[in-house]
Amino acid sequence: MADQFDLECRNVVKTFDDFTAxxxxxxxxxxxxxxxxxxxxxxxxxxxxxxxxxxxxxTSGDILIKGSSVxxxxxxxxxxxMVFQHLALFPMMNVAENVAYGLKRRGIDKQTIAKKVxxxxxxxxxxxxxxxxxxxxxxGQKQRIAxxxxxxxxPAVLLLDEPLGALDLKLREHMKVELKQLxxxxxxxxxxxxxDQSEALVMxxxxxxxxxxxxxxxxxxxxLYYNPKTAxxxxxxxxxxxxxxxxxxxxxNKVEVILPTGGKVLAKRDAHMPLVEGQNVEIxxxxxxxxxxxxxxxxxxxxxxxxxxxFNGAASSLQVRDVxxxxxxxxxxxxxxxxxxxxxxxxxxxxxxxxxxxCFAANQSGAGA
Amino acid sequence: xxxxxxxxxxxxxRFGLLLLAMPLLLWLFLLVILPHVDLFxxxxxxxxxxxxxxxxxxxxxxxxxxxxYWNTYVRTAVMSIFATALTxxxxxxxxxxxxxxxxxxxxxxxxxxxxxxxxxxxxxxxFGWMILLRESGVISNFLQWAGLADGPVEMLYNDAAIMVGLxxxxxxxxxxxxxxxxxxxxxxxxxxxxxLGGNTFTVTRDIVIPHAMPGIASGCIVVFMLTLGNYLTxxxxxxxxxxxFTEQIYTQFITRFNWExxxxxxxxxxxxxxxxxxVGLKLSKQTLSETVG
Numbered sequence: 001m002a003d004q005f006d007l008e009c010r011n012v013v014k015t016f017d018d019f020t021a022x023x024x025x026x027x028x029x030x031x032x033x034x035x036x037x038x039x040x041x042x043x044x045x046x047x048x049x050x051x052x053x054x055x056x057x058x059t060s061g062d063i064l065i066k067g068s069s070v071x072x073x074x075x076x077x078x079x080x081x082m083v084f085q086h087l088a089l090f091p092m093m094n095v096a097e098n099v100a101y102g103l104k105r106r107g108i109d110k111q112t113i114a115k116k117v118x119x120x121x122x123x124x125x126x127x128x129x130x131x132x133x134x135x136x137x138x139x140g141q142k143q144r145i146a147x148x149x150x151x152x153x154x155p156a157v158l159l160l161d162e163p164l165g166a167l168d169l170k171l172r173e174h175m176k177v178e179l180k181q182l183x184x185x186x187x188x189x190x191x192x193x194x195x196d197q198s199e200a201l202v203m204x205x206x207x208x209x210x211x212x213x214x215x216x217x218x219x220x221x222x223x224l225y226y227n228p229k230t231a232x233x234x235x236x237x238x239x240x241x242x243x244x245x246x247x248x249x250x251x252x253n254k255v256e257v258i259l260p261t262g263g264k265v266l267a268k269r270d271a272h273m274p275l276v277e278g279q280n281v282e283i284x285x286x287x288x289x290x291x292x293x294x295x296x297x298x299x300x301x302x303x304x305x306x307x308x309x310x311f312n313g314a315a316s317s318l319q320v321r322d323v324x325x326x327x328x329x330x331x332x333x334x335x336x337x338x339x340x341x342x343x344x345x346x347x348x349x350x351x352x353x354x355x356x357x358x359c360f361a362a363n364q365s366g367a368g369a
Numbered sequence: 370x371x372x373x374x375x376x377x378x379x380x381x382x383r384f385g386l387l388l389l390a391m392p393l394l395l396w397l398f399l400l401v402i403l404p405h406v407d408l409f410x411x412x413x414x415x416x417x418x419x420x421x422x423x424x425x426x427x428x429x430x431x432x433x434x435x436x437x438y439w440n441t442y443v444r445t446a447v448m449s450i451f452a453t454a455l456t457x458x459x460x461x462x463x464x465x466x467x468x469x470x471x472x473x474x475x476x477x478x479x480x481x482x483x484x485x486x487x488x489x490x491x492x493x494x495x496f497g498w499m500i501l502l503r504e505s506g507v508i509s510n511f512l513q514w515a516g517l518a519d520g521p522v523e524m525l526y527n528d529a530a531i532m533v534g535l536x537x538x539x540x541x542x543x544x545x546x547x548x549x550x551x552x553x554x555x556x557x558x559x560x561x562x563x564x565l566g567g568n569t570f571t572v573t574r575d576i577v578i579p580h581a582m583p584g585i586a587s588g589c590i591v592v593f594m595l596t597l598g599n600y601l602t603x604x605x606x607x608x609x610x611x612x613x614f615t616e617q618i619y620t621q622f623i624t625r626f627n628w629e630x631x632x633x634x635x636x637x638x639x640x641x642x643x644x645x646x647x648v649g650l651k652l653s654k655q656t657l658s659e660t661v662g
Binding site: 053054055074075076077081082084085086088090091092093101102105106149150153 | 555557558560561562563564565566567568571575576579580
C-alpha cells in the first residue's frame with residue numbers, strides 16, 4: 001500500500017540543541033505530483049528538504065522513498081536529487097559535463113551517456129547548450145540545466161530548494177509556468193520549497209503550509225485559499241484584511257465579532273472551531289470578496305471613504321476607511337474596469353458576505369505572515 | 370613594465386605617478402635588475418691573472434664537466450619537487466579541514482596554530498628539529514627508554530631529515546593559499562557532487578581539486594622556490610652530505626672566493642627554478658597571472 005507514495009515522512013523531528021527546527025511532520029506524496037512546502041524563512045522547510053536529500057538525519061521519525069526507509073542511506077545512494085537554491089552548477093565543467101556528471105558516477109558507458117545527455121538537454125529546451133560554459137548561460141538557462149542535471153538520473157523524487165529565488169520577476173513568472181509544464185510532461189514527483197505563495201499556488205497539486213516547524217495545513221491550492229484551517233494560513237496565503245475583535249452573540253452558522261473600533265462584523269462559524277462569547281478572535285476578509293456599491297445578499301455593509309487608489313493593472317485596489325468607525329481596509333477593484341473613476345475622497349458602500357468572513361481564535365497560533 | 374608604460378600613456382608625462390612609482394622602480398632596479406646584470410657579467414668572464422679578466426664560457430663549461438656540480442644540481446631539483454609534492458599531500462587535507470569542516474572559532478584557532486611556529490626564525494625551528502632528531506636527542510632517548518632501541522639512534526644527516534625540515538618549513542606557504550581558495554568553494558557544490566552520486570574520492574577529484582587548482586599552483590610555486598633556494602635547513606639537518614645546490618654557490622663565493630663560478634651557478638639555479646615552474650604551470654594548465662592574481 002505504501003508504494004503508491006513516492007515519498008513519505010512519518011513523525012519526522014529534527015532538533016538542534018534546544019531548538020526544534022522540524023516538529024513532528026508527517027506527509028505522503030503520491031506518485032507524479034507537484035508538492036510544495038510553503039512557509040516563511042526560518043520555518044524549518046529547508047531543514048526538512050535537507051533531511052529528504054540525506055544531508056541531515058532526523059532526530060526521530062522515518063523517511064520512506066518508494067516505500068522503503070532511507071534512514072542511514074547517504075545522499076549519493078538515495079534515489080532523490082536536489083536542485084539547489086543557487087543551483088550549484090559546477091563551474092569547472094561545461095554544460096554537457098554537468099549533466100553527464102551523475103551518469104558517469106554510475107559507471108555508464110560513454111555512448112549511452114552522450115545519448116542521454118542530448119535527450120535531456122533537448123527535453124529542457126536547450127539542445128545546443130552542451131559545449132557551452134556555465135557562465136555563458138542566462139539565469140533561466142542555468143535553471144533548466146540544473147534541473148536537467150537531476151532529471152537525467154531519473155530520480156524518484158526531485159527536490160527543489162527555492163530555485164527561482166535568484167531570478168528577476170519577469171523570468172520568475174515565466175519559469176513558474178515552465179516548471180509546471182515540465183513536471184507535467186515528465187511525471188516525476190517534485191517537492192518544491194518556497195516562501196513565495198504565488199509560486200506554490202501556481203505550480204502545485206498539493207501545498208503544505210509550514211510554520212514554526214509544523215505543517216499548518218496541507219491541501220490543494222484552492223483549498224488553502226478558500227478554506228484556510230488556521231489563522232496563519234488565512235494570513236499567509238493570499239492577501240487579506242485582518243482584524244482582531246471579540247465574539248459577541250451568534251448562532252450555529254454565524255457569529256458577531258465586535259471590533260475595538262466599535263464596528264460589528266458578521267463572520268462564518270466553522271463547525272469544528274469552538275468559539276465562545278467574549279473570546280478574542282482574528283477575522284480575515286479577502287479584498288476581492290468585498291463588493292463595491294452594496295451587492296445584494298451581503299450581510300456586512302458599511303459606507304467607507306476612499307483614502308488611496310492603488311492602481312496596479314488587474315491587481316488594483318483601494319485603501320478605504322469606514323466612515324462610522326474609522327476601521328481601515330483594502331478593497332480590490334473589479335478587473336472589468338468598473339469603478340475606474342473612483343478617486344480618493346469619494347464615499348462608497350461596501351458589502352461582503354458571512355461566507356467570506358473567516359474567524360479564528362486569536363491565541364491559536366503565533367501567526368505572523 | 371606595466372608601470373613604465375602607464376606613466377607615458379597618452380603622451381603626457383605624469384610626474385606625480387613617476388614619483389609614486391619611484392620606490393618600486395628603485396627597488397626593482399637596484400635590488401633585482403642591477404645585481405642580476407652584474408652577476409651575469411661576472412659569470413661570463415674568466416680571470417686570466419690578477420685584476421685581468423676575459424670573456425669566456427668556462428664557468429658554465431666547468432659546471433657541466435664536473436659530475437659533482439651536475440649531480441647536486443639535479444638532486445636539488447628532484448628533492449625540491451619531492452618536498453613540494455609532500456607538502457601538498459600533507460597540506461591539502463589540513464587546509465580542507467580548516468576551510469570546510471571546521472566552523473566558527475575553531476577554524477581561526479587551527480589556522481593560528483599553523484602560523485605560530487613561524488613566529489620564531491627558521492634557524493631556531495631547525496635547531497628544534499636537531500634537538501629532536503640527533504643521536505643524544507629526545508626521540509633517540511625515548512626509544513632507548515622504551516626499549517625499542519639498544520643504543521643511541523642517529524636520525525640527523527640523512528635525506529629524510531632534510532625532507533622533514535623542508536616540509537615543516539614550507540607548510541604555512543602551502544596552507545595559506547589552499548585555505549583561502551577552499552574557503553571560496555561554495556558548500557552546495559560539494560553537496561551537489563554527493564547528491565548526484567559522487568563519493569568522497571570523485572567529489573574531491575572532480576570538484577574540489579579543479580576549484581582549488583589556482584591555490585595549489587601558487588602554493589606549489591612558493592614552496593618549490595623556497596625549498597630550492599633554501600640554504601639553512603639542508604645544511605643543518607643534512608650535514609656535510611646534504612649536497613644542496615645553494616651550498617655549492619656558497620662554497621664558490623665564500624670558501625673558494627671564485628665569484629665567476631658562483632655567479633654562473635646562481636644563474637643556473639635561476640634558470641632551473643624558472644623552467645620547472647613553467648613546466649609545472651603548463652602541466653597543470655594554469656597561467657601565472659591566474660595563480661598570482
